[in-house]
Amino acid sequence: MTEYAPHLDTNTIVNFGLLAMLLAVLVAIVRTRSLLAAVLLMGIYSLISAVWFVVLDAADVAFTEAVVGAGVSTAFLLGAILLTRTESLTKRWQDMVMPGLVCVGAGVLLFYAALDLPLFGDPSAPANAHVGRFYIEETKNDVGVPNIVTAVLASYRGFDTLGETIVVFAGGIGVALMLGFGERSMGDLPPALRSPVMEALAESDHHVVLRSVAKLLIPIIALYAFYVQFHGEVGAGGGFQAGVIFAVAVILHALIFGLADTMDAIPPELARAFAALGVLLYSGVGVINMINGGNFLDYDHLFPLAFEAGLPGSHLSGGYHHWGQHFGIIIIELGVLFTVAATMIAMFYAFAGRAADVVGEGARG
Amino acid sequence: MIDFTSLIVAPPELTRHAAALLVLGPLVASCAAALSPNGRWAWIISFLASAFSFWMALALTGEVAREGVIVYAMGGFEPPYGISFRIDWLGAMFALLLSSMAMIAAAYSGYSLNAEILEGKRTLFQAGFLLCLAGLLGMTSTGDAFNAFVFLEISSIGTYALIGVGASRDRRALPAAFNYLILGTVGATFYVIGVGFLYAAAGTLNMADLASRLPALEESRAAEAGFAFIMVGLGLKAAMFPLHGWLPSAYAHAPSLMNVFLSATATKAAVYLMVRFAFDVFPPDSIIVERFMIWVMAPLAGVAAIVCSTQAIFQTELRRILAFSSVAQVGYMMLAIAVASGAGIAAGLLHLTAHALMKAALFMAIGGVTLSVTGLRLSDFNGAGRTAPWTMTPFAIASFSLLGVPLTMGFLTKWRLIEAMLGDAYYWAVAVIAISSILSLFYVGRMLEVLFFQPAQTGKNRIREAPLGALIPLWVLTVATIWFGIDGRMVEYIADSAATAVLGGVE
């Protein structure tokens, strides 16, 4: 095998350009005092990262970063700013010394260690040669879906993905414990207690153009979510991306037609139920596998073996279809969709429906 | 010799999947709890789920006694290609500890949530509690370094909000929860960075596979940096001095149930991962581990044991005294683990168990009288032991265990700590333990003086006994503390086996 020596190609040059942009955005975030600016810059940081992920062949990650990082994260941050304040205090230089030293120290340690890492792009690096290589070579035989990322995500490391779904669920529980489900916005409240987020949005109430465009756009976005959902086995996409996109459609509806209307269409209780249902669906698949004699989440045992062997083109009878794997992945991705979409919607309700609280020290302002 | 295989009381179909079911039980139950109609239902679900986990943990222990190591491949993909649970004596010990403490805490939660949490939030609170339990159990069962991060986050994310709910008693719970969230997430992210370096250097995430590949990377700076970041990240989670800043406030202001459960379990799971990485994943004789133990962990643990015991003396609020004492006690455990011998690790694990029992009892007793106590300061508890002896006697017994009085489990473990340190000629560490014990005499004495020798409050402020729902779990803990103090053979056997398993490396 020839010694690997990296050299510049277009791809690598674009990669450097994007990293330079990320550094510039970071400097701007550190320097700005305006929180609004910081949030928007944060969104830009996510978007540039997403482009960078595409350049480095991580299409699924790019998709997720774009919808999550630049999409819902920014929405949550904006909501939080409206509920708190928009400017941070000026920093004193004393407060910058210690963190600066810690970061420089940790950074130097990492620099020193990084010089021992394999060169960028080396196909024979341990990371790319050992387990990573195995997935590329065996996905066809073990799982039988073209998108290797989906195969690893949903099948080889499906247990991680279950954990990840539960993290989202836990986040939803956390937000609901702190802020509720936006119940307060539903009753008739005196002006002092109305949600500042929705007050800010109410100003856009009379934009007819906006409303008619939204009426057209929202079903398309929702439809696109389902395309992304079922496209995950062959291309970039899957339950997470689809769930977030669906939630974005709902959020858009709330922004333009008002939270009350949206809550009528998708009540908070429904969101709560679907969030739990998604996790149950996912783990339910695992339990069925156990009942049929396999290990937890072993989709090969989704159907009893005799039944699977009888299916057309089954790999058990010499074909190439892993029916259990296909259906297993489709069902767990549905579970992911339910939990992610429902939790994101519930979280948005919580922030948007949070009415102003005049308790505590000092008035608002 | 104790026959652990008799612990398998589950049918073989369940025992075969015990490793997965251990975690799956509370996970599924948390969804059920979130959907349940009221707090009472959620409480029943919560108790049944943690009891189920305990049942599975017993079965697992029996299996481990029979087979040594259990590997359960999730999705049927053999490690290192799939994620697997890998349970040896150390894992079995933590499964038993976590699930039994959760069961006791869940029993207590029926009373505790009724007293402190609004009805509308109880179902969600129980769901969060179960997720926290599932996360901790997953952390200590998994054989995959990245999967451990996912479980770490499952256990943490719920916890942050559950601490914040303590704002109904004390608004300082909110900044405390936020601070914990920031530091906890930074810790978890450092762990991920460390795992990333290990992955880049060795090409695998499976712990057993890492262990077989790391000896070849002895001189790799990437692996060393990975180790450093993993230890700092987990150190933050385990409240290792000086990264303990989040702990006193987070513990002191959380709702009583979280006091009890977190102090008994949360930092312990992080200690588990530290032990796992330092002695099992990395070769125990590697230079980086040795240097880290001698020059970083041991000195810091020693400082923690003395400084935080001193800080505990000067606290005015009862819960804060106990929280600072927790950091000092984490110092004891780390000091023993830093000795890096089989006896040291076993002693550290034993002390960890004893500490879980006594701190849970102490916080439970305080939570038990919380309804009739008007404030948080130590002086608000004046004479509580006189008007509520059934609640406060366990408090006194647990305090004795904290001091290491004979006939309590604390005595046994302190004995083992000192024995291990003398065995490896760590004389200064023995001195540290002695000084710290004298310091703890001051704050324990102060607490007991206030509780038992101050005149009792009367009339409106009279402190009343905790109800039966709180007294039963409290006395269970107390009996366990005394039982293991008199006959500790069983826990000692488990801890010794765990230390042997972890030092024996993989296979």
Added chain:
Amino acid sequence: MSSFVGYANYFAVIILMMGGLYVIFSTSNLIKRMIGLSILQTSVGLFYITTSKVFGGTVPILIDEDDPARAELASRLDPAYFESAAYDGVVYSNPLPHVLILTAIVVGVATLAVGLAIAVRVREAYGTVEREEIERKDRIRHAHESYEDELDETEASEADA
């Protein structure tokens, strides 16, 4: 030159990570600290993906045998290198870090939401989201005032929530 190209990505990503860390610890504004946390987490993602890139590689989605894209991708690469890196006629980048970072991104957004929710509650209880002001208010209150007043007040806020 080759060592610059080989390590520059790591260095850039490390600077980004430390920048995020700096934002977390240097600001006293809770919202901005959450922004710092997001940057730190995103940058760790960049680190993992850096390790996953294979030179001249493509997205890890299996390409059909008869797809013309195969020949086109192969023609760009040096034949000896292509021989050593390709599987079944295509050079794929490593899918494993992609999966890990997908997980990490989702964990990140859950953390962000919970953190912001707590920050909003801090704002309601203290009237500020600056760490320094919160600490000052705690110091004043817990040094001088009796506890009962506060209890009533926080109970009211909780009842509202």
